[in-house]
Amino acid sequence: MDQQGMVKRRLAVLVGCNYPNTKNELHGCVNDVLAMKETLLTRFGFKQSDMEVLTDEPESKVKPTGANIKAALRRMVDKAQTGSGDVLFFHYSGHGTRIPSVKPAHPFKQDEAIVPCDFNLITDIDFRELVNQLPKGTSFTMLSDSCHSGGLIDKEKEQIGPYSSSDRSPDMETTTTAITSRALPFKEVLDHLSSLTGISTSDFGTHLLELFGDDAGLKFRLPTMDLMDLLEKMRAREKHMDAGILLSGCQADETSADVGGSSGKAYGAFSNAIQTVLEENKGALKNKELVIMARDVLERLGFHQHPCLYCSDQNADATFLSQP
Structure with missing residues (x-):
């Protein structure tokens, strides 16, 4: 309960995309979210009734499409109550990508996005808009074990960011283990969408609107002037509502590793590092401590990725998922 005696709810959406039987297939993403589900329940x-798990396993009834993921996140936010101190958590394991920015002020930069099983991209603006809808006093923690995941909540403050260019990760120790990148290059995503629409254009928005209509991301649905207006409104709200906490599997310009496959249990390197840190430290951990320790685990194992933390100064020192 919080100080007013209101019951604090703990709500979660867990998404794992393995893209089975496609050229983009991964192996550890579903395992990641199932392991996290058990951790959320036991620690x-x-x-169970306050969690939604979306995976693209053949037997899954609700697939992790872009529309289904956003609907699940919206349901979670709608359940949160003002002043209750509710804890919201979103774990995503799957492919990530970077696309040319559609922000009017940054036409030559790249924006981050996750890649649902139907390629209906969910971008940093979509996550920013979601966080800005949170009731006062609520927290939203996002753990993204995907490539280019740094910065997935637009405008969130960087607390633990890129290593300098002089830092160097050690050579991979586990050379016998299959390592797959969780990255989908811009061209591969564009080619896939083009094959579905049959339209010859390099404009992402055209393809996404053709395929998904109103379920496409905000960046692709809104005219330029409306997008600028939305961004200004978001900036105004961010000063008062900064409840987003992003734990990213890597920097925005890095890839995240998917480990294993045919033999042995597959997993995401970052998700596994988080689980390792939690197992080795039974007490409550600050968000900043958890990310630093996860970095140490990955460096010790020889992975070339550097998890980052994006959130307010207050949330950097807050306890991960408000562990009792």
Whole structure:
């Protein structure tokens, strides 16, 4: 309960995309979210009834499409109550990508996005808009084990960012283990969308609107002037509502590793590092501590990725998922 005696709810959406039987297939993403589900239940006080798990396993009834993921996130936010101190958590394991920025002020930069199983991209603006809808006093923690995941909540403050160019990761120790990147280059995503629409254009928005209509991301649905207006409104709200906490599997310009496959249990390197840190430290950990320790685990194992933390100064020192 919070100081006013209101019951604090713990709500979660867990998404794992392995893209089975495609050229983009991964192996550890579903395992990542199932392991996290068990951790949330046994350690952090979450209830089964307050979680939604979306995977693209053949037997899954609800697939992790862009529309389904956003709908699940919206349901989670709608359940949160003002002043309750509710804890919201989103774990995503799957491919990530970077696309040319559609922000009017940054036409030559790149923006980050996750890649649902139907390639209906969810971008940093979509996550920013979601966070800005949170009731006062609520927290939203996003753990993204995907490539280019640094900065996935637009305008969130960088607390633990890129290593300098002089830093060097050690050579991979586990050379016998299959390592797959969780990155989908811009051209591959564009080629896939083009094959579905049959339209010859390099404009992402055209393809996404043709395929998904109103379920496409905000960046692709809004005219330039409306997007500028939305961004200005978001900036105004960010000063008062900065409840987003992003734990990214790597820097915005890095890839995240998917480990294993045919033999042995597959997993995401970052998700596994988080689980390792939690197992080795039974007490409550600050968000900043958790990310630093996960970096140490990955460096020790020889992975060339550097997890980052984006959130307010207050949330950097807050306890991960408000562990009792």
